[in-house]
Amino acid sequence: xxxxxxxxxxxxxxxxxTLAPAAGFNALAAETVMRLYWWGTPTRTExxxxxxxxxxxxxxxxxxxGEVGGAxxxxxxxxxxxxxxxxxxxxxEPGRFPDYSRRGATRxxxxxxxxxxxxxxxxxxxxxxxxxxxxVTGMPxxxxxxxxxxxxxxxxxxxIAPPTAKTNWDQFAKLCVDLTKxxxxxxxxxxxxxSRYMQTFQSWLLQRGKLIFTPEGRxxxxxxxxxxxxxxxxxxxxxxxxxxAEVQALDKANVDSNQMARGNAVMTLxxxxxxxxxxxVAKAPLDITSLPIQSESTPSGxxxxxxLHWSIASTAxxxxxxxxxxxxxxxxxxxxxxxxxxxxxxxxxDVMAAIAPTIDPLERKVLDYxxxxxxxxxxxxxxxxxxxxxxxERSFRSIADKVAFGQLSPTKAGEQxxxxxxxxxKP
Amino acid sequence: MPNAAAASARAVQGDDxxxxxxxxxxxxxxLLLTLGPVAASFYLSLTDYSGLSAPNWVGIENYTxxxxxxxxxxxxxxxxxxxxxxxxxxxxxxxxxxAVALNKGLTGLSFFRAVFYLPSLIGGSVAIAVLWRQVFxxxxxxxxxxxxxxxxxGPSWIANPxxxxxxxxLLAVWQFGSSMIIFLAGLRQIPQDIYEAASIDGAQPVxxxxxxxxxxxxxxxxxxxxxxxxxxxxxxxxAFVISDGTGGPIDSTLFYTLYLYQEAFTNxxxxxxxxxxxxxxxxxxxxxxLSFLSARYWVHYDD
Numbered sequence: 249x250x251x252x253x254x255x256x257x258x259x260x261x262x263x264x265x266t267l268a269p270a271a272g273f274n275a276l277a278a279e280t281v282m283r284l285y286w287w288g289t290p291t292r293t294e295x296x297x298x299x300x301x302x303x304x305x306x307x308x309x310x311x312x313x314g315e316v317g318g319a320x321x322x323x324x325x326x327x328x329x330x331x332x333x334x335x336x337x338x339x340x341e342p343g344r345f346p347d348y349s350r351r352g353a354t355r356x357x358x359x360x361x362x363x364x365x366x367x368x369x370x371x372x373x374x375x376x377x378x379x380x381x382x383x384v385t386g387m388p389x390x391x392x393x394x395x396x397x398x399x400x401x402x403x404x405x406x407x408i409a410p411p412t413a414k415t416n417w418d419q420f421a422k423l424c425v426d427l428t429k430x431x432x433x434x435x436x437x438x439x440x441x442x443s444r445y446m447q448t449f450q451s452w453l454l455q456r457g458k459l460i461f462t463p464e465g466r467x468x469x470x471x472x473x474x475x476x477x478x479x480x481x482x483x484x485x486x487x488x489x490x491x492x493a494e495v496q497a498l499d500k501a502n503v504d505s506n507q508m509a510r511g512n513a514v515m516t517l518x519x520x521x522x523x524x525x526x527x528x529v530a531k532a533p534l535d536i537t538s539l540p541i542q543s544e545s546t547p548s549g550x551x552x553x554x555x556l557h558w559s560i561a562s563t564a565x566x567x568x569x570x571x572x573x574x575x576x577x578x579x580x581x582x583x584x585x586x587x588x589x590x591x592x593x594x595x596x597x598d599v600m601a602a603i604a605p606t607i608d609p610l611e612r613k614v615l616d617y618x619x620x621x622x623x624x625x626x627x628x629x630x631x632x633x634x635x636x637x638x639x640x641e642r643s644f645r646s647i648a649d650k651v652a653f654g655q656l657s658p659t660k661a662g663e664q665x666x667x668x669x670x671x672x673x674k675p
Numbered sequence: 676m677p678n679a680a681a682a683s684a685r686a687v688q689g690d691d692x693x694x695x696x697x698x699x700x701x702x703x704x705x706l707l708l709t710l711g712p713v714a715a716s717f718y719l720s721l722t723d724y725s726g727l728s729a730p731n732w733v734g735i736e737n738y739t740x741x742x743x744x745x746x747x748x749x750x751x752x753x754x755x756x757x758x759x760x761x762x763x764x765x766x767x768x769x770x771x772x773x774a775v776a777l778n779k780g781l782t783g784l785s786f787f788r789a790v791f792y793l794p795s796l797i798g799g800s801v802a803i804a805v806l807w808r809q810v811f812x813x814x815x816x817x818x819x820x821x822x823x824x825x826x827x828x829g830p831s832w833i834a835n836p837x838x839x840x841x842x843x844x845l846l847a848v849w850q851f852g853s854s855m856i857i858f859l860a861g862l863r864q865i866p867q868d869i870y871e872a873a874s875i876d877g878a879q880p881v882x883x884x885x886x887x888x889x890x891x892x893x894x895x896x897x898x899x900x901x902x903x904x905x906x907x908x909x910x911x912x913x914a915f916v917i918s919d920g921t922g923g924p925i926d927s928t929l930f931y932t933l934y935l936y937q938e939a940f941t942n943x944x945x946x947x948x949x950x951x952x953x954x955x956x957x958x959x960x961x962x963x964x965l966s967f968l969s970a971r972y973w974v975h976y977d978d
Contacts (some may be wrong), residue, residue, distance in 0.1 A: 646926065
């Protein structure tokens with residue numbers, strides 16, 4: 249029979265064993281753990297973790313736990329923030345940046361700038377790319393620009409000259425039709441149907457001197473602009489120059505599902521820094537040039553944009569340490585060498601100079617491209633208003649699908665696009 | 676003997692306590708993990724909670740917007756009802772057919788039963804949805820087979836808005852296993868002598884099926900129909916994986932639960948999504964109540 253004393257003794261013994269690991273935890277607690285969350289290819293993971301290890305080596309007692317998201321990145325991030333366990337530092341991109349910053353999920357970096365986060369060697373205008381409503385709420389990690397990526401050898405084989413910085417949209421359409429015919433392959437087109445890329449539509453508008461959203465957060469385009477955009481791609485698809493409806497419907501505007509990456513096209517409109525990611529899944533060498541233009545006398549529609557941001561969660565327990573990490577990530581030359589130009593051109597001029605001799609020919613192409621468009625870039629457009637990502641995913645791509653499947657005429661699509669923008673976007 | 680009575684009362688009380696003690700793990704789970712969130716979701720459905728900032732009370736605004744000003748709610752309802760009304764009857768017919776065939780005294784019954792049940796075990800998983808995507812893609816297995824066998828160039832079934840939902844219906848029907856097992860058990864319950872009597876009277880197998888098997892199986896059919904309907908309303912994984920969470924192309928696979936998920940987790944409208952969830956609860960409850968009301972006209976209980 250168990251006596252009261254036995255029970256007591258057992259209880260004490262149990263208590264003692266539970267105390268033991270607690271002591272162990274205390275020893276661990278001396279180590280500050282910081283959670284870092286991003287998305288991207290395995291290459292990015294390797295490089296990001298490499299920089300994190302360097303930071304750990306330079307800061308005894310700091311441990312950085314990297315977490316990598318995939319297609320579920322945004323819903324996971326939202327869930328973590330809503331659940332009160334946001335990662336200390338997380339990656340944002342220009343399209344989503346305001347959605348999180350304006351809802352109070354990020355901590356302004358202003359108090360650390362110039363003190364913990366050194367800003368004296370940043371390329372001019374970098375901080376403005378992370379500024380929202382007067383506060384720097386995300387540190388741009390890199391610079392990139394829109395670009396046209398293409399399979400160089402296909403053009404040689406077909407005997408057709410690849411597009412250049414002087415190719416206009418009409419010439420581009422003709423080139424696409426010719427190239428598709430010359431290739432003569434089933435389910436392979438010159439270019440993917442890019443009517444579903446809101447970011448490319450933005451450049452198309454900039455080329456016409458318009459904004460997709462005004463600084464006040466209203467649509468800067470009218471129904472006619474939308475109609476012309478969808479009509480261009482609709483005509484190109486009907487002429488057989490770009491991918492068909494079913495192929496483009498699976499494009500989720502990321503590298504994995506991109507129409508060129510899936511082998512259905514030999515050109516795509518994307519970002520300069522993604523050249524390496526596309527090259528990793530391509531069988532033949534890729535090359536890079538700028539977007540087609542309206543005319544040589546009109547704006548290029550190209551601008552330097554932040555590749556990605558690091559933002560500190562408003563709930564981060566040691567924001568100063570997080571700020572130190574961000575400083576290290578962008579300003580440390582050794583970290584810069586590990587990171588390369590995978591996220592785009594480094595924002596720190598010293599880092600840029602230091603890594604320039606070490607980068608491979610592919611990365612060189614990217615930097616050369618960014619340099620080549622220097623004289624033609626337009627000012628950075630106003631930050632996206634709240635609801636932009638919803639407008640992009642739920643309206644823009646859906647309308648592009650409807651046009652591609654013949655359910656909506658380009659004219660109606662333009663009207664629908666404007667109506668959706670007015671309904672979804674919150675100024 | 677008052678003492679004995681008191682002692683037995685104490686014993687009963689002790690038993691009660693022990694009973695509640697054993698119930699505790701479940702009860703705690705129910706209160707904290709089920710009832711708590713359910714109550715919270717009702718409160719949130721009356722707010723503008725974004726997930727990122729604190730909720731503000733908005734009353735029934737979410738509900739009025741769903742009812743009057745939400746085109747995607749109507750799309751989601753249409754898609755979900757189409758899915759339920761197609762997948763549930765097809766699945767039940769298929770399950771019953773297989774159960775009847777297996778019940779014919781096939782050798783290796785347990786083997787086939789296991790094989791047919793397999794898709795239900797794994798069918799709800801992400802892996803199978805990924806497999807489905809491969810099978811029904813433009814250059815997928817199905818089209819390769821169609822091309823080799825008939826020289827037919829099939830469309831990309833999952834990327835085409837006019838066929839994508841049907842691939843999901845097919846995936847649901849394929850998971851007929853659990854209904855089939857229940858039908859099999861039900862078939863075993865029907866006394867053999869009824870069939871013998873019918874045979875002697877000259878009733879053919881088809882007539883026997885419609886006059887004996889079906890009527891006596893109605894309680895099982897009813898049970899399966901209710902369970903499968905509720906399941907179909909709650910379907911999520913297949914559409915989420917196959918459309919990459921978009922419900923596309925053109926919202927053709929926008930299941931109600933997927934729409935709810937998008938509103939909460941990608942559009943930052945947790946309050947609105949909570950309201951959507953409560954409406955789904957009401958819809959399922961109404962459907963179930965209707966089933967039970969109709970049951971008295973077509974379900975024959977053996978009493």
